[in-house]
Amino acid sequence: MEYPSRLIEDAVNEVSKLPGIGKKTALRLVLHLLKEEATSTKNLSHSLNQMREKVKYCTICNNISDDEVCRICNGFKRDKSLLCVVEDTRDVMAIENTSQFSGIYHVLGGVISPVEGIGPDQLTIIKLLDRITAEDSIIEEVIFALSPTMEGDTTIFYITKKIEKIKVKVKVSSIARGVPIGGELEYIDEITLGRSILSRTVYNHS
Numbered sequence: 001m002e003y004p005s006r007l008i009e010d011a012v013n014e015v016s017k018l019p020g021i022g023k024k025t026a027l028r029l030v031l032h033l034l035k036e037e038a039t040s041t042k043n044l045s046h047s048l049n050q051m052r053e054k055v056k057y058c059t060i061c062n063n064i065s066d067d068e069v070c071r072i073c074n075g076f077k078r079d080k081s082l083l084c085v086v087e088d089t090r091d092v093m094a095i096e097n098t099s100q101f102s103g104i105y106h107v108l109g110g111v112i113s114p115v116e117g118i119g120p121d122q123l124t125i126i127k128l129l130d131r132i133t134a135e136d137s138i139i140e141e142v143i144f145a146l147s148p149t150m151e152g153d154t155t156i157f158y159i160t161k162k163i164e165k166i167k168v169k170v171k172v173s174s175i176a177r178g179v180p181i182g183g184e185l186e187y188i189d190e191i192t193l194g195r196s197i198l199s200r201t202v203y204n205h206s
Helices: 006-015 023-035 038-054 089-096 125-133 150-165 190-198
Strands: 079-086 103-107 141-144 171-174
Touching: 006 023, 023 038, 079 089, 079 125, 089 103, 089 190, 103 125, 125 150, 141 150, 150 171
Parallel strands: 079 103, 079 141, 141 171
Antiparallel strands: none
C-alpha cells in the first residue's frame, strides 16, 4: 500500500499492531484522527500515556487497579469467604456485570499452556495458595471460573492438586458448564454467565 506521507505510514503501522485491526482499518482510524481537532488526538495520547504510567495491579488479587489495593478487595460488602479464580481482568468485568457474585477474585494472569510456553510459574498460583493458607484467611470456597478449554481444565486440575497437598479445608468448585466448551468467558452473555456462577458445581478431578 502506497502512503502519501511517511508519518501516516508510521502511524498506520503502529495502530495495526492492535489486535483485530488490519492495515485498512488502521488507515481509516489514522485519517479520522487527522481530520479531528488537534485536541482530540492530544487527549487520546494523554489518556494512553496516563494508563501506561499510572495503572497498577492490585497487590492482593492481581486485578487492574488505580490503587495498590483494588475496590473489590477493599469492598466492605464483599463476601471474603468466596474466592473466584479467573484468567484475567476481562473475566472479572464479565462476572461483575452479571451482578450475581458478591465474593472476591484472584486473577491468574493466564492459563497453563505448554504450546504457548506458559507454565505454572508464570502465573500467580503461588500467590493464590498463599492467600488460601494465610493465618487471617477466611476463604471457605475457591470457585474456578476459567474458560472451558483444555488449557483451562489443565489449570484447574493443577491448582486443585496443589490445594489438596496443603491440606487446607476449602471447598473447590467450578462454574456450571452452561458455558459452551471451547468458548471464551468474556464473550458469554451475562444471563448465561450469571446462572453458571449461581449453579456452580463441586470440582471433581478424578
